[in-house]
């Protein structure tokens with residue numbers, strides 16, 4: 001008898017008032033920072049720039065971004081959080097989340113100049129992950145994190161052409 005094939009289905013879904021509790025749970029496991037009510041309020045209004053990822057219908061990760069107008073009148077996209085639960089890593093889910101964000105950022109209507117984010121300087125996995133997608137480290141922000149060690153953060157950026 002041949003073995004049962006492994007069924008793998010990856011899908012992205014919207015974040016809504018009805019499932020935002022899932023995002024809270026994910027964030028509490030994935031990040032050492034407690035996000036305030038204002039974070040969740042903002043996420044509900046960014047449209048395609050915030051998504052949940054499902055693996056065989058189980059919610060296992062998310063991405064949440066913010067659109068910012070910079071001093072030079074350019075619009076930048078800041079990735080506030082992007083994470084996948086540990087047992088589901090290295091399956092391409094992070095790729096799917098980030099590719100979705102980069103595709104939306106490239107949509108001319110969104111007028112995004114660059115996508116950027118902070119990562120702790122010891123987060124080798126995240127640095128490798130973002131570099132694979134064409135991001136570059138542009139500076140180190142000393143003591144960026146107040147309550148976690150190491151406190152320093154790299155800023156990673158990708159220009160949208």
Ligand SMILES: CC(C)(COP(=O)(O)OP(=O)(O)OC[C@H]1O[C@@H](n2cnc3c(N)ncnc32)[C@H](O)[C@@H]1OP(=O)(O)O)[C@@H](O)C(=O)NCCC(=O)NCCS
Pocket residue numbers: 030079080081082083084085088089090091092093094095096117118119123124125126128129130132
């Ligand atoms: C960074 C993170 C989101 C990657 O998610 P993921 O679903 O495992 O990523 P993918 O499976 O799509 O990996 C894509 C590529 O990124 C790179 N990568 C991902 N994890 C890596 C690791 N631990 N070491 C080296 N390279 C890694 C690889 O090039 C990988 O491709 P490959 O598996 O074909 O070699 C995940 O590790 C995570 O959730 N970390 C905790 C939260 C976090 O630190 N977020 C980043 C700051 S917002």
